[in-house]
Amino acid sequence: MRDGRGASLLIIFGIRVFYRTIGQGAFHCQRCGGDREFRHLAGRRWFTLFFIPVIPLSKAGEHVRCTTCGTRYRMEVLSVPTAAQMQAALPAGMRAAALTMLRAGGGSSGSARRRAIDAIKGAGRADYDDAALDADLSALAMPGQDLAGPLNRLTVQLAVPAREWFLAEAVRIGLADGTLSDDERNAAREIAAQLGMTPAQARGVIAMTEEGASA
Numbered sequence: 001m002r003d004g005r006g007a008s009l010l011i012i013f014g015i016r017v018f019y020r021t022i023g024q025g026a027f028h029c030q031r032c033g034g035d036r037e038f039r040h041l042a043g044r045r046w047f048t049l050f051f052i053p054v055i056p057l058s059k060a061g062e063h064v065r066c067t068t069c070g071t072r073y074r075m076e077v078l079s080v081p082t083a084a085q086m087q088a089a090l091p092a093g094m095r096a097a098a099l100t101m102l103r104a105g106g107g108s109s110g111s112a113r114r115r116a117i118d119a120i121k122g123a124g125r126a127d128y129d130d131a132a133l134d135a136d137l138s139a140l141a142m143p144g145q146d147l148a149g150p151l152n153r154l155t156v157q158l159a160v161p162a163r164e165w166f167l168a169e170a171v172r173i174g175l176a177d178g179t180l181s182d183d184e185r186n187a188a189r190e191i192a193a194q195l196g197m198t199p200a201q202a203r204g205v206i207a208m209t210e211e212g213a214s215a
């Protein structure tokens with residue numbers, strides 16, 4: 001009898017998921033508790049022969065992985081703002097609101113401009129000054145368009161009392177050169193709407209701020 005040499009060939013095959021990076025960026029990692037780099041990974045199942053992928057099969061989903069701790073997250077994690085974005089959102093939102101108020105009226109009034117600069121500085125842009133305001137006011141911009149983006153990003157992180165405080169700050173810029181004009185009142189309502197406030201809430205805050213200014 002001879003050995004069955006050569007007759008037994010072991011074929012090792014299987015199915016494995018392989019991931020490739022299709023994007024990267026910064027996100028807030030809940031595990032690390034801070035802003036970290038992420039990789040956006042897309043998976044695909046492969047038929048493997050001797051551990052080598054040979055035939056691509058179905059897609060196996062996408063996820064985000066923290067490059068620091070390796071934790072995997074669903075894609076939705078990217079909608080949570082990073083700490084850096086949250087920090088930038090308040091001054092960016094206040095700047096957009098202040099410019100909207102000044103464009104509606106008071107852009108050449110010294111007291112309205114001072115009020116606007118103070119509000120933007122108070123929101124975290126310590127270096128904001130007259131020159132920066134002039135540059136912003138002379139920049140060509142669609143009044144509504146550059147208001148929605150910054151305020152919508154800010155709204156995500158502002159509780160209701162903070163939205164009211166924010167709107168009151170903007171209204172005070174309009175009041176700095178006297179009573180609100182129709183344009184300034186409309187600008188305040190637009191700011192309130194972009195902050196997700198109802199018209200009734202907006203009316204209440206505007207009226208209270210007006211009373212406070214005339215008292």
Ligand SMILES: [Zn+2]
Pocket residue numbers: 029030031032033036066067068069070071
């Ligand atoms: Zn992490």
